[in-house]
Amino acid sequence: MSTVDNVLRSHAGELGKLEARVNDLSQKIGAIRVAQLPKQPFIDTGSVDLSRNEEGAYYISKAILALWSNDWKEAGLEREISQAIAKRQGRELTAGQLLIPSNLQTRAAYNVGTANQGGNLVATNLLAGSFIEALTSQLAIMQAGSTTLSGLIGNCDVPKRTGRATASWVTEGSAIPETEGTFGTVQLRPKQVGALSKFTRLALQQTTPDVEMLVRSDLITQMALAIDYAGLFGDGSSGSPTGIANISGVNSLAMGTNGGQISIDALIDLRSKIATANANAAGGTYLLNEASRAALMKTKNTYGEYYFAVEGTAPGTVQNVFGNPIVYSNQLPSNLTKGSATSKCSAGIFGDFSQLLFGLWGATELLVNPYAQDDFAAGNVAVRAFQTVDFQVRQPAAFAVCKDFLTA
Numbered sequence: 362m363s364t365v366d367n368v369l370r371s372h373a374g375e376l377g378k379l380e381a382r383v384n385d386l387s388q389k390i391g392a393i394r395v396a397q398l399p400k401q402p403f404i405d406t407g408s409v410d411l412s413r414n415e416e417g418a419y420y421i422s423k424a425i426l427a428l429w430s431n432d433w434k435e436a437g438l439e440r441e442i443s444q445a446i447a448k449r450q451g452r453e454l455t456a457g458q459l460l461i462p463s464n465l466q467t468r469a470a471y472n473v474g475t476a477n478q479g480g481n482l483v484a485t486n487l488l489a490g491s492f493i494e495a496l497t498s499q500l501a502i503m504q505a506g507s508t509t510l511s512g513l514i515g516n517c518d519v520p521k522r523t524g525r526a527t528a529s530w531v532t533e534g535s536a537i538p539e540t541e542g543t544f545g546t547v548q549l550r551p552k553q554v555g556a557l558s559k560f561t562r563l564a565l566q567q568t569t570p571d572v573e574m575l576v577r578s579d580l581i582t583q584m585a586l587a588i589d590y591a592g593l594f595g596d597g598s599s600g601s602p603t604g605i606a607n608i609s610g611v612n613s614l615a616m617g618t619n620g621g622q623i624s625i626d627a628l629i630d631l632r633s634k635i636a637t638a639n640a641n642a643a644g645g646t647y648l649l650n651e652a653s654r655a656a657l658m659k660t661k662n663t664y665g666e667y668y669f670a671v672e673g674t675a676p677g678t679v680q681n682v683f684g685n686p687i688v689y690s691n692q693l694p695s696n697l698t699k700g701s702a703t704s705k706c707s708a709g710i711f712g713d714f715s716q717l718l719f720g721l722w723g724a725t726e727l728l729v730n731p732y733a734q735d736d737f738a739a740g741n742v743a744v745r746a747f748q749t750v751d752f753q754v755r756q757p758a759a760f761a762v763c764k765d766f767l768t769a
Contacts, residue, residue, distance in 0.1 A: 409445055419438060419442070421580070423435055425727065425744055429562070442460075446462065457730070500589045507718070516550055518547065549751045551720075551722050551751060553600065554601075558743075559741045559743050561741055588750055591604055594708075595752065605717065619700035621767060623768055627766065629682070635760065638758035645685050646712070648688050650709075654687075693708045709762070710760060712760030716754055717752065721749075729743070
């Protein structure tokens with residue numbers, strides 16, 4: 362073999378090492394949180410810096426009453442914050458419009474039902490007894506670790522690698538075939554969710570912390586639940602986002618013609634779907650509903666011992682399956698149909714939820730309507746709330762969905 366051949370082979374080896382290094386670096390870069398990827402940093406134009414005293418003094422109920430009466434003497438802080446947000450977003454507020462800080466919204470939306478934040482409301486100066494809040498599902502996507510991109514403006518694209526270069530074996534003297542990586546984008550497009558609520562003028566005048574939490578939860582909780590469900594099961598119709606379960610390329614697990622009993626083996630099979638696709642199974646989280654939790658808690662080993670008898674029952678702990686945590690929420694339906702199993706099947710999802718992008722545009726917008734005839738006669742205040750969001754998945758193969766778990 363000539364010296365030239367030896368040199369070429371030596372360089373080929375170095376090039377191979379360099380390519381392996383580049384691929385390794387590409388994988389590490391892909392693992393960086395998506396919020397760090399765009400060259401232009403995201404600025405949360407819907408948030409404001411509030412001191413502890415200002416946050417404690419902020420009342421949405423005061424602002425709504427001020428919008429209704431056009432008297433801001435008692436709601437100067439709320440008006441100032443709304444105007445500051447509008448200035449950051451480069452917009453003018455219309456009559457009867459209010460912007461709520463996005464950081465305040467998050468605190469209210471994801472703690473509804475907690476006793477010390479308004480879950481059990483008592484206002485003896487307004488109500489005869491204790492206010493009992495309606496029961497709602499626990500929100501799932503934030504607990505599971507989705508990636509939030511806040512402060513978005515306009516349409517947003519996130520770059521994505523869709524294909525890699527390939528290595529080839531060649532005979533001596535033959536040219537290496539040229540291959541190239543391919544790239545694409547994940548597109549986030551604004552979609553609106555809204556809610557319409559009515560409050561009595563008297564309730565809004567009672568600006569106690571309890572009544573304030575009642576107003577916040579009434580305005581925000583239903584939108585939060587709708588957003589949460591859309592991130593999981595949205596079908597993309599009627600202006601809604603497309604959720605994980607309906608995104609092309611997501612793995613699926615079918616239990617049987619008429620469904621199949623949920624079990625630890627089934628959860629392992631669900632996990633295996635994304636592990637086989639080279640996604641981050643070690644960093645994955647299970648989402649299951651309460652019917653599935655009950656069925657799993659009844660699971661026993663060959664000695665008749667419960668698998669879940671101790672693990673995860675103490676406050677502050679999380680149940681897990683071989684190191685992967687489980688989040689339980691009735692946002693995952695339990696009335697699906699598979700074959701003859703009519704309205705009996707439960708859904709379950711396993712995945713790396715950092716791959717789920719939650720795009721958030723601006724702040725929650727409130728608009729008060731003081732002119733509705735029936736409301737005017739009764740002294741009620743009609744309030745419309747809007748939030749603009751979208752969901753996308755960076756790597757669909759990082760998720761696996763089952764829609765036919767049987768739990769009884």
